[in-house]
Amino acid sequence: MKQLFLVVLGSGLGGGARYLVAGWFIKAFGVSFPFGTVAINTIGSLLIGLIMEVALNTNLISGDMRVALTTGVLGGFTTYSTFNYETISLLQQGAILLGTLNIVVTVLLCLLAGVIGSLLGRWLISL
Numbered sequence: 001m002k003q004l005f006l007v008v009l010g011s012g013l014g015g016g017a018r019y020l021v022a023g024w025f026i027k028a029f030g031v032s033f034p035f036g037t038v039a040i041n042t043i044g045s046l047l048i049g050l051i052m053e054v055a056l057n058t059n060l061i062s063g064d065m066r067v068a069l070t071t072g073v074l075g076g077f078t079t080y081s082t083f084n085y086e087t088i089s090l091l092q093q094g095a096i097l098l099g100t101l102n103i104v105v106t107v108l109l110c111l112l113a114g115v116i117g118s119l120l121g122r123w124l125i126s127l
Helices: 002-029 035-057 063-077 080-092 096-126
Strands: none
Touching: 002 035, 002 063, 035 063, 035 080, 035 096, 080 096
8 A cells, every 4th residue: 555655645746747848848849749758758768767776776775666667657657658659640641750760769768768868876875
């Protein structure tokens, strides 16, 4: 029950952060390409790599905190469903190049960010 509460609390915080970050990207870059969603998923991938590396290889992050941060905060922050919707919308509008670019950029950046997060976690552990 405790972990469920932490996930619910974390999800709310992550969702709120996603709303703010996405809004900033829309104001800064417009809506022609989903820059905010790409950034959010990239940041989330980096952070989950970092958190999992540290949590699973040290005692610095408890099991409860790991669940709260990953499933809760980052689960609420990152959003595959929005990525999916935006990609389908671009493709349906005939923006095949932008839709394809969104898929490629998101997958590559998120994978790279996850690796960097894991490496950053290993580096922090070694200090």
